[in-house]
Amino acid sequence: MAFLKPEAIDLSHHLSGTFPTARHLSPLKGLQKYWGRPGIISLAGGLPSPAYFPYSDISANILVPNSFPVERKQEESSFSWLWKLLGADKEKTTPVTVPKYPVRPEDINLATALQYGMSAGLPQLQKIVKEFSDKVYSPAYENYTCLLHAGNTDAWNKVVITLCNPGEGVLVSKWTYPSAMATMQPFNIKPVPVEIDGQGMRSDALRTLLTEWDEAARGMPRPRVIYAVPIGENPTGTTTRVARKKEIYQLCVEFGDLQVEDDPYFVLQEGEYVPKSMRGRQTQASGTGIDDEAKFIASLEPSYLKFDYQGRVIRLDTFSKTIAPGSRLGWYTCNPMFAERLERAAETSTQAPCGFGQSLVTATLQEWGYEGYIRWLKGLRLQYTLRRDYFVDALAEEFQLTVAPGTAGMWEGCQVYTGSAKPKRSVTGYFNEKAPISSPLFSFVPPTSGMFVWLKIHFDQHPSIATTAKDLEMKLWIELAEAGVLFGPGSMFSPTQDWSSERSGHFRISFSNLENDEMTKSVQIFGKVIREFMGNL
Amino acid sequence: MAFLKPEAIDLSHHLSGTFPTARHLSPLKGLQKYWGRPGIISLAGGLPSPAYFPYSDISANILVPNSFPVERKQEESSFSWLWKLLGADKEKTTPVTVPKYPVRPEDINLATALQYGMSAGLPQLQKIVKEFSDKVYSPAYENYTCLLHAGNTDAWNKVVITLCNPGEGVLVSKWTYPSAMATMQPFNIKPVPVEIDGQGMRSDALRTLLTEWDEAARGMPRPRVIYAVPIGENPTGTTTRVARKKEIYQLCVEFGDLQVEDDPYFVLQEGEYVPKSMRGRQTQASGTGIDDEAKFIASLEPSYLKFDYQGRVIRLDTFSKTIAPGSRLGWYTCNPMFAERLERAAETSTQAPCGFGQSLVTATLQEWGYEGYIRWLKGLRLQYTLRRDYFVDALAEEFQLTVAPGTAGMWEGCQVYTGSAKPKRSVTGYFNEKAPISSPLFSFVPPTSGMFVWLKIHFDQHPSIATTAKDLEMKLWIELAEAGVLFGPGSMFSPTQDWSSERSGHFRISFSNLENDEMTKSVQIFGKVIREFMGNL
Structure with missing residues (x-):
């Protein structure tokens, strides 16, 4: 795996000029080294004393990682989620607690999580998402950065401000997620639709568009940013497979473009639909019977990061589909230069993601561990597979x-x-x-x-x-x-x-x-x- | 109290043109009435099932409202907070719990709070902050709106996008909060400093600036927005008193300007410093001995809202100083037209504030009640008074x-x-x-x-x-x-x-x-x- 030297592939011209990202706030140039020096007494910040946070601790009863089955069985029918919903099948839970003050320095605690904090997020949670990106996405270069954010919608907002100038365009699928378009509109960034097929954005149509781009006729420079939801695209449900992803990435390299990968449905890879009459009772939903993490990951269409040897991908991950949308929590994986700018953009708007959410999600993922979280995701995948099948079956009935x-x-x-x-x-x-x-x-x-x-x-x-x-x-x-x-x-x-x-x-x-x-x-x-x-x- | 008719004082020209706020996402025009109609089956949203949120419940042990004294007494010395910090003085707490599913429909619950939600925030929390704005700020017109947001920094970001066009200026105090300036910078909105005195922004200097504004010489139109931290301004600590506030509001009326009131220190009104040698042992910190809510409120410098008969004020409240900064939670109080635009701006970025934070803060405020919360705030005020006194006393020692x-x-x-x-x-x-x-x-x-x-x-x-x-x-x-x-x-x-x-x-x-x-x-x-x-x- 190569260590990406930003100067080798200079991407700095991708940072927007008209919308310069905000200057670093607190430490003036040359003064940074004093901030956080051990033993220094700081009267510089405007921090309330944690003694005044009215929480002694917060806690949760969390579901165990194997709450949902990974094999489609007679007794684990598609009704199992309904039983759980109705409480007929008693949930198995574990308690987790976040105290105000840590016992060991590395413990998550409210004195830190509920204080003004780093826009990059709690270090403990950064470590968890970095491990996830590392093992699950295997980026093609070494010094990629993971940075927490307040959900993919806000993350995309910050990416737009960081990369685009007013009047520019962003390449999108012909049918696409309207919220992402509405995010661009206030900054006068315009969608440029690309023809799609059953795999989402077509690489041949994209090549033609980029090759034949006529700035005068179009009234805007050739777009430098591609926005896509490559897995289970919203609304079309299409999934871009490896060969297509490689073709599109190659176009990024050729034309100097960037790929923003908004990928909330990554783990919900349900596999091919098999008509009910052809499904054996014991048939596993494609891939969901695999009980080994590496095999599970190998069964998933990979992220663009896997081919990203030039640092041209900004991947947006969210906990909305895997934990809960109300967590308003996710993370970027991208090159360190873009990550630094995205962190600055957060400092002047959302600051850090909510500390209640960060600490409870961290406690949950620490309790489960990596293996437990993968087990949870495998369970989720089968649940959505059963739902997909139930809906298509219902169409086949009607x-x-x-x-x-x-x-x-x-x-x-x-x-x-x-x-x-x-x-x-x-x-x-x-x-x-x-x-x-x-x-x-x-x-x-x-x-x-x-x-x-x-x-x-x-x-x-x-x-x-x-x-x-x-x-x-x-x-x-x-x-x-x-x-x-x-x-x-x-x-x-x-x-x-x-x-x-x-x-x-x-x-x-x-x-x-x-x-x-x-x-x-x-x-x-x-x-x-x-x-x-x-x-x- | 007057019912503000937006057409009576037309403020619509204040909405930015170059940065149009995003169109309403989900319900296309004419289709809104069907959304949320009772009994309708919706397959329109992209909501995960709450059965997959891995939380059976979340809970907290919260401090009781009278955890901190309101009277400066010998035994309640300025060390009391230190004792609590060190656990020498055992905290008194109450448990609160937010279950996944509500028992009564009006109960806060995780199925709602952790779902994709309204950008305006949880209705139960909206109700609480509306009551607070109503009783504590007494706005001068009736149909003001309270809207939750993800902290004042992000709220100011959205206000800037909603009200200002690139190249315009915002009137600020000569010394001011740098984060607020850094928020404006990416949008090419420039600070226009106004001379200050011991009460913050000077109304005479402001009048001169507005009267003599020379668009050509300045290279920008006369600013239409004033940004201020009127209570305990950051960094100068100045507080704008009633008469000055009325003068500045009158200038807003005369020149068609808007007042953005970023007021995180509102309840931390510590009163005049009295040198240690002149402080009686039993002397109460100014106002902090008052045990009645109305008297407490009357002891505080009022908000600009109290004089805002034309709907020209956007007030930003935050829970950062009263609950915890990591809550990333606060609310706007402003006229309904601006509130609608600010809600749209949230839909394409932060969406709703974090559901973990919203539900735990709501549970806390519901447990305390309005009287309990006011009691908590009175305790906080004395704590900061004692700290202010301790620091100035230390200077007097040295x-x-x-x-x-x-x-x-x-x-x-x-x-x-x-x-x-x-x-x-x-x-x-x-x-x-x-x-x-x-x-x-x-x-x-x-x-x-x-x-x-x-x-x-x-x-x-x-x-x-x-x-x-x-x-x-x-x-x-x-x-x-x-x-x-x-x-x-x-x-x-x-x-x-x-x-x-x-x-x-x-x-x-x-x-x-x-x-x-x-x-x-x-x-x-x-x-x-x-x-x-x-x-x-």
Whole structure:
């Protein structure tokens, strides 16, 4: 593994000029060495005495790492999470406590965690995330830095300010996460959409875009930053595999670009969907039966960091999907120069992530240990696999689903599932139905990662496609809502809001949070409403 | 109390144009009404199931509200906090617990607090801070809004983006909080310093500046935003009193400006310093003996909100000084139009404040109740009063302190304490010393609020004042650091870094965090070093 010398590949021109990152606050140049010197008496800071923090200790009862199964078994059915939710299956927990004052100097404690603190985060937690990045992502160079942050949304905000100047563009997938776009908007940073396929951003489309970039015609310089959610992309659910990642990274090297990897669904790699009728009772969800950490990691699509020999990747990790969104906690992994600037950006805004959250998450991860945390993640992965399967199974119950390789568009070459109304008299099987198949209502590719199914609605089959696809999508969305079901309207996920060539509508459907009976009910309502809407009763 | 109609005083032109605040994310226009409709099944969000949050409950042992005395008594000496710190005086605590699922719908719970949440914060905590703003600040209009945020530093960041355009200026005190300036810098918002006196920003200087503003000569439009820390200002310790606040507010009305009130030290209003020899043993620290909430509030300098009949004030409150800095939690109080924009700004960055912190702080404040919290704040106020007194007493021990009304400069008319070397043979008394007083080394006005003493160093007495005051300040700072004491270098607190007319240096000294013996020791080291430095052994 190479030690990255920033001067070897000079990335300093990537730091924004119009938005210079804030100067280092406390220690004036030349005075730093005195700060924190042992034995020195400091009257320099504005710190309250920890005696006035009204907490003697905080504690939590935390679930044990093997709370969720890693093998799909009869008795560990997809209902197990529901049982736990209802308390029918008593949770097994361990207590953890964070005292105000440490017993040993290295202990996490509230006197430190609830004090004004380093923007980089508690050292104990930094150590844990560094170990995780090291073992799980294996960056291609040695001196990468891990820095805690207050969640990926805020982290992306800081990255935008640190790397982009007003009027510049950021390369994004054609359908992408709207919050990330809204973050750029106040700084006048514009999304530049790139065509996608079943693996997310297309490298050939990206090469063409970068090669043929016409600054005058576009009204902005060639974008230097790529934003992507490479695993289980929001909203399309696509996952960028190794070969594609290498191609895109090579384009970064060629064109001097940076890759921002916003990867909240990394561990939720559920594997291929297998139709219910073809799933054996004892079949393990792909990879989830592996009980060894290294094998588990090897079963996951790798991070861009693994190929990042030039320090061009800023990876954003979050605890939102693995611990809880309300932790507002995550970490950057990137080169030390960018990390230093991101730390400065935090000093003048969020400062450190919340100390209550940092200390309870640290206590949890210390109690579990690395192996325990990996075990927890493996359990989570199977839970989302079971949910993904339950939702797609429910579609297969409600509709006539056919499977065929996509022949055009973003799903070319993928196994595309197309749903149409079931024949009225027959109720046997879904795939080899003898009756003629009625007009397709929607299509999708079951995601191999993440929380979302991206449903394409075939409005080209609709009597009034003369009106725009966006209007039809909105109309159908309202009818669904009136009937009691909310989907994510596809139009939210267009970075440019250009509908001129669209003949389809889309819905983003999240299978992450509903109880199974609600999922069934929502699919039944969807069936009734879409059949009526498409004139296909 | 008037109901503020935004159209009556149109403040909409104050919202920045170049930095438009982000559009509302989730509900597209016209679809909002369906979000959160009872009984609707939502597959629209990307929420993990709370079953996967690895916390069954979190809890804390919290100090009781009367943990610190409100009366200065012999047995409740300034050492009481030290005793508590060392555990000699056993803390009295109460347990609070936040369960994963609520028993009653209105209970705080982790399923909500640790989920993706409203940027405005937990409703239960919003209710508490609204009650506090209502009772303690009594805003002059009715429909003001309270909105939680992730600490005043981040809140100011969002205010800057929401109100200012690149290239504009913000009016600030001549010496001011450097972090607030560093927050503006990346957005190319420039500080415009206003002369100060013993009450902070001068209204006459502000009027002159606004009246005579020359856009062409200044290279920027007349500033529309005033930033101030009106109580115990950082670093000067000054407090703006009612009449001055009314004058400045009137200027806001006349010139169409906004007042951002960053007020972390509001409850730390310690009152006038009384020299030790003149303090009776039973003398109460000013106001701290009052045991009734309304009287306590009446004893405090009011917020700008109290005069804000036009909705021109954005007040920033923080729990950093009253609960703990690591809570990264506070709230805005402002007009509903600005509040809506600030909420949007949070949605694309910090989202909601950390759920662990929100829920534990809420549980604490619910357990204490409003009366309990006020009692806690009264106890805190006396603690800081005792610390302020201890530090000034220590200066009086180490130096010959004389008191006289200031005749010029920022302390004109204030009771200014001037320190010089003690006569070598005499050790009796400090104020009526018979021996001739040696050259003044430093001056200060004991603060009536906050955590800081702003020490002016008389470099005009120094043999090499030919070099700049800033260089001497740095040199003395390094000598102090080498001797084992860190002060805040005054130069950090200059928003413009213009030293041309300075003949003095400054140090900001925080008395908030040291144990008494450390305070004594640091003052003794300071005495030795400054006497040597000024050639006055």
